[in-house]
Amino acid sequence: MSSPTPALDPVELAAYFSLIEATSLLRHTVELQLKEAGDLSYVQFQLLARLGDAPGGSHNMTELADGVVYSRSGLTYQAGLLEKAGLVTRAPSADDERGTTVTITDAGRSRLAAVFPGHIEVLHRMLFDALSRDDILTLEGLLTPVVQHMRAMPPRSASRRRTKGSTAGGLAGGGHRD
Amino acid sequence: MSSPTPALDPVELAAYFSLIEATSLLRHTVELQLKEAGDLSYVQFQLLARLGDAPGGSHNMTELADGVVYSRSGLTYQAGLLEKAGLVTRAPSADDERGTTVTITDAGRSRLAAVFPGHIEVLHRMLFDALSRDDILTLEGLLTPVVQHMRAMPPRSASRRRTKGSTAGGLAGGGHRD
DNA sequence: TATTGTTATACTCTATAACTATA
């Protein structure tokens, strides 16, 4: 429908590679720091940080998952770990009995506090020290719309699963159950 | 010793979040595409692509690992998978008998060819369609120095392990072996 | 019937430590 996508020109290629490598290096370093300073994986840190920012320190599972985790069971698993560590609590939601409300505990906030300084230090050392003030502003100005664009994209997968109605007309003609 | 790293200002925070989320979404989508089009994980794709670009289609293990994988055994594992799938061959290096030369096969190149169009399409759809020509140039201009900066950083871990000599003066007073 | 969340399970990936072999 749109572009023929023949290849990437050198600038696109370099931008793509840099983006991937920078994030990979940054994330790896951050993961080591989080693990060492607070025994948290990156995903766990993201979940905790999200709860820390939320009003009341709470989210339901679906809100919490958004953007961090790509499957429900994955979140249940992580939330279970955080709960077992005493960093969050889980309780049935007040308004929707199906829902689970996850709330950060004092211990969770302490853990965040224990981890933040080192986290920020890594970000400065690895990322921001290499950029001028204007560069950072420019980068933010470029990437924020990119994220919005990506969020608006159809998921391409990851959600068309419980689509009951596809009994006929699917790709697989034969006999997969479910 | 150096910066007090009090906190991130809003722009830094936004830049950081955008960077992480954009890359996460992009990578997730790319991984689905690579899996579907060529049954490759992202790491496997990177290794294969790197070999495809190399003169003679070869690298030794250490060169191949650089920047893609963070442990030796991880690369051995992945290389083993690629070899089992017939996409690369492994042979003792000519010049250094300790080394292993990994070479992409014709099947490996075919696999790359099978995967590239969709890969590029995803990149355009998710990333480049949201940016102007100048934006892409700017992004590349910002991130390339960032990567160089990151590469130049001391690894902070991940290599200070076989440092025999630290019998005295280390952090752990006691008796960890090795 | 659709949605929220959990569980069971299988699989992929990563990393540490111990080991072999060559430089």
Added chain:
DNA sequence: TATAGTTATAGAGTATAACAATA
């Protein structure tokens, strides 16, 4: 002794499918 790579193994994480319960 240091370096290149492999192996064994253990652990963390992810995803699919099946399930229970509420809307």
